[in-house]
Amino acid sequence: MKIIRVDPDNPEKEKMGMVRDSLHCGKTVVYPTDTVYGLGANVFNEDALLKVYLMKGRPLTKPVSVCVSQVKDIQQIAHLNPEIDDIIKKILPGPYTLILNKKEVVPLLITGGMDKIGVRIPDNSICRELSKEFPITTTSANISGHPSPVSAQEARKDLDDHPDILIDSGPCSGGISSTVVDLTVSPPCILREGAGMEKLLQFME
Known part of the structure; x- marks a missing residue:
């Protein structure tokens, strides 16, 4: 495992x-988000996706969410409509996982064979830089069922040296897992309460 220390406020471009080059080539990366540390792989590389599932001990039937860099990137992997688009623009970037209907380009491996996908745009410069060129997985960097890590050290303790790269930028400011909202139904349905609930409820009233 290669450990890289990165400025959380001004991530070094080099x-x-x-x-990003490593992710493109199928490597796996532990990185910070606005909630907890995540485990990243190129969504379009199925060998890399399998590594994520194996590292976490996660059943292949359980989907893994993805991270994109900007709102406009979502339309590359999921179907949107004006109502959904309006909600997304109000709450993202932020600590939310939005369940959307996926497009065919998304491998069924990452969605557990389902036609829906969880999408995140964290309020964190590092993960948004990493996902500038393609979506990456954003499942928590831990063994499935274990507490989500809020630091690089906690992630390494759980996953050992199995990930190829670990980005250490200090503890995550959030520390609470994202709120999960299903936008494929009307009205939207909160599937998991987490960070950012107060703000979300303002838009759902």
């Missing part, structure tokens, strides 16, 4: 470029 370091970010190197990690």
Whole structure:
């Protein structure tokens, strides 16, 4: 495992470029989000996706959410409509996982064979830099069922040296897992309460 220390406020472009290149080639990366540390792989590389599932001991029937860099990137992997688009623009970037109907380009491996996908745009410069060129997985960097890690050290303790790269930028500011909202139904349905609930409820009233 290669450990890279990155400024959380101003991620060094050279370091970010190197990690993106590694992700493009099928490597796995532990990285910070606005909630907890995540385990990243190129969504379009099925060998890399399998590594994520194996590292976490996660059943292949359980989907893994993805991270994109900007709102406009969501339409590459999921179906949107004006109502959904309006909600997304109000709450993202932020600590939310939005369940959307996926497009065919998304491998069924990452969705557990389902036609829906969880999408995140964290309020964190590092993960948004890493996902600038393609979506990456954003499942928590832990063994399935274990507490979600809020630091690089906690992630390494759980996953050992199995990930190829670990980005250490200090503890995550959130520390609470994201709120999960299903936008494929009307009205939207909260599937898991987590960070950002107060703000979300303002838009759902």
